[in-house]
Amino acid sequence: xxxxxxxxxxxxxxxxxxxxxxxxxxxxxxxxxxxxxxxxxxxxxxxxxxxxxxxxxxxxxxxxxxxxxxxxxxxxxxxxxxxxxxxxxxxxxxxxxxxxxxxxxxxxxxxxxxxxxxxxxxxxxxxxxxxxxxxxxxxxxxxxxxxxxxxxxxxxxxxxxxxxxxxxxxxxxxxxxxxxxxxxxxxxxxxxxxxxxxxxxxxxxxxxxxxxxxxxxxxxxxxxxxxxxxxxxxxxxxxxxxxxxxxxxxxxxxxxxxxxxxxxxxxxxxxxxxxxxxxxxxxxxxxxxxxxxxxxxxxxxxxxxxxxxxx
Amino acid sequence: xxxxxxxxxxxxxxxxxxxxxxxxxxxxxxxxxxxxxxxxxxxxxxxxxxxxxxxxxxxxxxxxxxxxxxxxxxxxxxxxxxxxxxxxxxxxxxxxxxxxxxxxxxxxxxxxxxxxxxxxxxxxxxxxxxxxxxxxx
Numbered sequence: 001x002x003x004x005x006x007x008x009x010x011x012x013x014x015x016x017x018x019x020x021x022x023x024x025x026x027x028x029x030x031x032x033x034x035x036x037x038x039x040x041x042x043x044x045x046x047x048x049x050x051x052x053x054x055x056x057x058x059x060x061x062x063x064x065x066x067x068x069x070x071x072x073x074x075x076x077x078x079x080x081x082x083x084x085x086x087x088x089x090x091x092x093x094x095x096x097x098x099x100x101x102x103x104x105x106x107x108x109x110x111x112x113x114x115x116x117x118x119x120x121x122x123x124x125x126x127x128x129x130x131x132x133x134x135x136x137x138x139x140x141x142x143x144x145x146x147x148x149x150x151x152x153x154x155x156x157x158x159x160x161x162x163x164x165x166x167x168x169x170x171x172x173x174x175x176x177x178x179x180x181x182x183x184x185x186x187x188x189x190x191x192x193x194x195x196x197x198x199x200x201x202x203x204x205x206x207x208x209x210x211x212x213x214x215x216x217x218x219x220x221x222x223x224x225x226x227x228x229x230x231x232x233x234x235x236x237x238x239x240x241x242x243x244x245x246x247x248x249x250x251x252x253x254x255x256x257x258x259x260x261x262x263x264x265x266x267x268x269x270x271x272x273x274x275x276x277x278x279x280x281x282x283x284x285x286x287x288x289x290x291x292x293x294x295x296x297x298x299x300x301x302x303x304x305x306x307x308x309x310x311x
Numbered sequence: 312x313x314x315x316x317x318x319x320x321x322x323x324x325x326x327x328x329x330x331x332x333x334x335x336x337x338x339x340x341x342x343x344x345x346x347x348x349x350x351x352x353x354x355x356x357x358x359x360x361x362x363x364x365x366x367x368x369x370x371x372x373x374x375x376x377x378x379x380x381x382x383x384x385x386x387x388x389x390x391x392x393x394x395x396x397x398x399x400x401x402x403x404x405x406x407x408x409x410x411x412x413x414x415x416x417x418x419x420x421x422x423x424x425x426x427x428x429x430x431x432x433x434x435x436x437x438x439x440x441x442x443x444x445x446x447x448x
Contacts, residue, residue, distance in 0.1 A: 116322030116336025119363075142337045144319065144328075144369035145356045192363045195332035257418070259350040259371060280447045292432055293447050300434060 014093035018047025022096040023086045026069065028104035032137070032310050033078060035104045038070040039086045048091040057082045058100070078108040107309070110137055113213045114251025114260075118309055119194020120146065121253070121260060124213040125232040125311065126206060128166055134232045134311045140210055141305040143260045145193045148303045151183040153271055153281040154296040162275045165205040166230045168306060171273035172200035181297070184271050188305040199305035204274035204291060205230045206306055207284040214254045215246045215289070216261040222290040241289050262286035262304070269294060269301045313375050314395035316387045317342060318368035325384060332363035340385030344376030349419045353405035372398065409437045 026038030037055045054065045055073055060082070064073045076082060082104055085097040110122035118139040125134035141147070154160060154175060162171045175185035184201055191199040202210070205228045212226070212235045226241035236245075253260040262270060268286035271294075276282045280293040283301060294301060319328040322338035339345075351370045358366045370387060372395070381389060390398065403416045412421040412435075424440065427433050433442040 116333075116338050118336060119332065119334055120336055122336075139336075142319070142333070143352075143355065144337075144350075145359055145365065147356060191359075192361070193332065193359050193365075194336065195334040195363045197363075257347075259347070259352065294432075294445070295447050 015047065016093075018090070018092035020044065020046040020050055020088040020090050020095040023053060023088050023098045025084070025086055025098040025101045028082070028084050028101040029070075030104040030106045031072075032109060033076055033106050034072050034074045034310075035076060035082055035084065035106060036070045036072045037084045037086065037101060039098060040069065042088055042095065045088070046090050046092060046095070050088045050090050052089050054087045054089065054094070055084050056087070056097070057084055076106045078106045081105045109311070112251075114249060114254050118307065119196040120307065121251075123210040123306075124235065126166065126209055126230050126308070127232050128230060130166075130229040132232060132237050136308040136310055138206060138209055139307045139309065140214070140260075141191060141193060141199055141307070143304070146188075146191055146199065146305040148184065148187045149264065150299040150301075151187050151303050152181055152297050152299060153184050153294075153301070154178065154275075155181040156279050156295065156297050158296075159278045160275050162273055164203055165274065166203050168203040168206050168273055169198070169200045169308070171203050175201065175273055184301075184303040185273060187303055191305045196307055199307050201271070201273040201303060202306040204272040204282050204284070206308075207270055207272045208289070208291070209235065210306070211262065211284050211286070211289045212241070212246045214249045214251065214262060216249065216254055216256045216258070216263050217287060218248045219288065220244065221246065222285070222288045225289055225291045246289075264302050271301045271303045313377060313379060313381065314372075314390040314392060315342070315345075315375060315381060316370040316372045316390075317345065317385050318370060318387050319365070320385045327368070327384060328365040329368050330364060332359075339371065340383045342375045342381065342383065342386060343379035344374075345379070346373045346375070347371055348373045349399060349402055351402055353402055372402075409435055411437060411440045 021042035021044040024040045029036045052065050055071045056063050062073050064071050084101040087097050088095040110117040115122050120139040120141045123138045123140045126136050128135045172185045175182040176189040188199050188201040208228050220243045221241035227238050263286045269283050271283040274282045276293040282291050282293050319337040321333040321335050323335040414421050432445045434445050436443045
């Protein structure tokens with residue numbers, strides 16, 4: 001039924017000759033319990049400026065209204081496939097709806113550390129608001145495609161200013177734009193796996209979360225590191241690792257002999273997108289959680305791509 | 312006991328990693344009694360297609376029960392004991408980091424002839440066959 005009618009009655013002020021043409025639907029992109037719907041305005045806006053756009057889901061008729069693309073429809077059920085149409089409204093009423101979008105399915109939230117999720121493996125939650133309230137699920141890339149050895153962090157003697165402990169996406173894209181010496185970030189930014197291209201070089205505290213939940217071995221942790229303002233329970237808030245906290249991960253893929261473990265045959269230093277000084281960057285040692293500094297041009301470190309999705 | 316190699320499939324759809332991107336994330340075929348032993352890690356990372364699928368299948372070697380169904384999607388090949396052993400040796404040797412290091416094919420590891428000191432950061436120096444402390448600039 002056209003949205004021009006409510007209960008079969010033409011709305012006051014509606015003028016079929018002056019409403020806008022239908023918008024053109026774009027891509028619907030699923031997030032956690034939500035979908036972002038992109039669209040473009042109609043070339044013919046009718047008799048007046050478009051005041052709002054409304055996106056409607058099928059099934060469920062979930063709606064959201066706003067002034068421009070994209071619009072985010074909230075409250076969707078994880079695991080359910082939705083399509084969307086968009087209507088443009090001006091002073092004379094709503095337009096015909098656009099065509100239907102592609103199908104988008106909000107993912108079912110991960111529950112088990114190390115489970116397959118989001119094109120990689122679930123590695124815990126982070127709180128970018130630094131208050132213990134989870135904002136994102138952290139995902140580490142599959143080691144068969146998403147781990148690089150010997151790729152340099154950057155140019156010796158150059159200060160990049162990349163010092164966020166949690167904003168891996170921005171750190172990573174900033175580094176990758178600086179040129180070929182920043183090969184580790186470029187590797188992550190160029191990674192295309194699992195159908196996703198939003199992989200990045202993790203910030204130091206993102207790597208720290210991954211260490212906490214995916215610790216490969218049974219040996220003691222370094223107790224001088226691990227304090228993390230961005231941690232989420234059960235990882236203790238802003239508290240260094242204990243000798244035996246964390247314990248070895250229960251995910252066999254990530255344990256010492258597993259193919260996904262944060263270890264390597266040539267050492268176990270995993271680089272973070274975190275600058276220590278003009279000559280060194282920091283990373284996390286996969287075997288004990290240390291945050292050690294290494295020269296930016298070293299070719300003896302691992303780099304593993306991460307991505308994150310909103311909670 | 313059967314010697315075999317398997318590869319990754321999407322955790323939900325079961326589609327092979329070389330056919331489509333594993334949007335859910337990687338998983339493995341259900342093969343009765345499968346015990347993972349090693350992977351062809353010396354050849355990683357594997358390139359992906361523009362769509363995000365693997366350009367070749369990573370191989371995960373191991374054993375499974377004699378009555379396992381090995382016709383399922385994701386099982387790559389079966390081997391004789393000799394073939395399996397030869398492939399394992401080849402992979403282990405490919406991982407050798409330095410000529411002086413001592414290998415343990417059972418665990419697929421390599422260790423320096425001298426234990427790494429624990430009081431700082433050291434890097435192996437093959438010409439002197441010793442650990443040299445890394446002094447960062």
